[in-house]
Amino acid sequence: MADGAPISLERTERGLTYPQPALPLHGEAVTVADGVLWMRIAMPIALDHINVYAIADGDGWVLVDTGLNTPTTHDAWEKIMAGPLQGRPVHRLIVTHLHPDHIGAAGWLYEKTGAPLLMSRLEYVCARMYVGDDALGPTAEAETFFRRQGWDDEAITRWKKGFGRFSRSISSIPPQFTRLQEGEVLTIDGREWTVVIGEGHSPEHVCLWRKDDDVFIAGDQILPKISSNIGVWDTEPNGDPLKDWLLSLAALKERLPSGLLVLPSHGEPFYGVTTRLDTLLRGHEVGLKRLMRSLKQKSRSIDVFGALFARQIGPELLGMATAESLAHLNYLEGQGCAVRETDENGVEWWFAVEGTQ
Template identity: 50%
Template structure:
């Protein structure tokens, strides 16, 4: 599961995985500054993350006399040291020409500002990702808003959980180096050149506001970020800023859009796990997994339930305080999707707690 604040604990296992092909026997050593070439002029590097994920895949594409970098890792001492090793090692001392970020979560954008300033180059992001990231960073150090307190109280949180939310609020920006004050906007469907090849932007919603994938038809490569991961399913959450949102419908629609736009023959370069082939089968598996979860959840609503009462229908592991916020966001995404389909209804009781039942 993922809420954009603690991405290292943010993924849930997919119950059934399609058969995928992993063409590379060895991965680059995390943080070593070394790389594996996955296509002509396209390098695979791994930067360190804490928690269960352990690393994020980042990519460098030969761009004339330098390298375009896609995603960056968290702002940590270990990650900046790993990038210095990469600049001197796999990137051969050549400059970075631009920094491209798939979406706003800290493990992707964390060191974008540092690299952009170091090489005096432009940050490339979609508009919604850039401005929402700036907004969330601005919350750093703020007290938790009353809207957030009401949101989690309505989900059934107890006083201890809400106190924990208040204590942790405003931590998003701590993992992100100061963002550049200007950027170059990525737009869905546009094509731009990196080095010798054209790359097309394919955006998706649900996991983040306007996530950008990069597809190179000539190389048959798709840099998928968190939009399509081979072994884990990205968190899709409702947040206090938009409590009535239906991001799961956005997510399912976006996956279908990627499947229609990008051929199955591509080599998929994901942010987590290993590069793989089998894009369409994996997308089908992700969509069917959420549909099964929606069916299980709908079956639990014959009696009214709070958000915190439905975790067992969605998650195979216990939900502790460390991932309670992410689990709540994902459970709400499924509940709001059922409401949007006319399969569930919501009622607020006298204590301002929401109860969900089958419609």
Template identity: 50%
Template sequence: MSMDGLEQEVTERVKPLLTYPLGEPPVAGEAREIAPGVHWVRMPLPFALQWINLWLIEDGDGWTIVDTGVALEQSREYWRKIFDETLKGKPVTRVICTHMHPDHMGLAGWICRKFNATLWMSRLEYITGRMLVADTGREAPEEGVRFYRAAGWDEDALDSYKIRFGGFGKAVSKIPDAYRRMSDGDVIEIGGRPWRVITGNGHCPEHACLWQEEQKLFISGDQVLPRISSNVSVFPTEPDGDPLADWIASCQKLLNVMPNDVLVLPSHNEPFIGLHERLTNLIEGHEKALARVLQRLQQEPKRAVDLFIALFARKIGPELLGMATGEAIAHTNCLIGRGLARAVKDEQGVIRYEAV
């Protein structure tokens, strides 16, 4: 399942300061030019979040693709149509993945092998993706079972976790065994224009965004979305992590670095103008969520699963339980990091959070 599957469940109220100048999105299997040499591609997803935006940039004697969609035969068919109708006989020479989630990296290996293209990613995203794919076929680790039991999961939910564990690799074609590293501040020439790499954290380890200053374009991936808030979760591999602090700091970094008049090209929803307004809204939204969680902890100690009502607009079903739990713990860990809460584990291994 996509790491972005909960995003539509944490929609923020966005002030009417954002504008959407490009109108209706392209249909699947078509590429629409939105700036000289830059094309918008849209692919369906088999998740609660139904669509992803991908970007195709004319690059001299070839093409650069930014993000690829999930490894499904339907997506491959759409790409084949685009290759036939849009590439003008020129090959794909580079595949850039903003991060390692399957809707972004899923077909990267397939496209790279098809054209003998180079995969470009940040180091932590590449390594994490390889690590998660390596879990395919493994039994669920005891650390994971303990983590979700501590969060308040019952035995049925734990059994479901054991059955589903290792599914990441099923949505990802074989990842290339070599890649080109992208780091914060790097400048990549694509189509004769410089694109600056700006990294962020919280939704994933080292998300790479791309900024083309002359054309006023900002490929934001999942780091900034106009209508939904990216899932920010704690996972069993780093149970004491504080990704929400990283996320808020990354939003503030973009506020400091980026101008407001860029056309933001997000991975989900439509391209928009109003970057600073959206970043401010995202920061304020999480601060309000932290305040709601803290208020409930001040009433009485709570398990992670008891905090869903403070974070999400509707009841969380089994299909979203893992991401909802991860997001709830992200909020409690952030409060712990700020010295406002603590975690207390009982004899059964269940953790309850209480205000300090």
């Protein structure tokens, strides 16, 4: 490089370009786009952080996502509001979807700032439903569902002891919300943000697209290094969220320009959305092919982890892994490629349909 030439702080990995040279520290913020701040809040789980964003809005801010409802999260927000947000008011609080790392501190922020909550209807209603389900305790129907997947008594006991994790991870959900819908345009600081709805990872996931400079707040719909969990749970045992997920990814690939700046909920902001969507779609295609090969031998949903996951599945991940395996199996069933049969103990066994691959 010639003397005096500018030094790029960008880096490129696996076809994606990461423009930010450093991560925001606890209680601090990094400007990632005009009027958009990126904050990073620690979480005490394997996925050890969540990205949250603040969009300048006149004399205040619009916040996107909240973090888990923990003292660490509260402390981070206290520092953020006093520091990077300069004590200015919060006008609106947007939650992309119902998972606890996104909605967890929404009630706490709602009480602290008085800002109205904006979500899609299905995400809000389902969150309220999960709180109600937690209050009921483990049901016989749910236990039957997990035993049908092949869970043993030890796994069932562990599930019962940990029951209610959703409610324990969130503050009280605000009693009112404003609905966000596909194609709706939000005006923030005089600029338009279009609501884009994704499905599969959650029922009606909200993304936000500022088209005038192609900034896209993606939530968990597009992540740079991991694929979001796609799961079938006891409340909808025959659901096909993987079909919804693949259709959503394909639609985003057709819709989003290649030069888009993606602001994800985990990992770092990046360019290369088309490359990343191709990789996500291809990853599921490869996983489904491996799964089909494994179904030459009759298997339970807990027997096919090796075909889908690149790591060992311990007890702490059994629920999510089972849900994701079943999502792939239900998808294959819907495509006419796999069938199931139930044995005398009520356990489901899956096998490939002859002549499919």
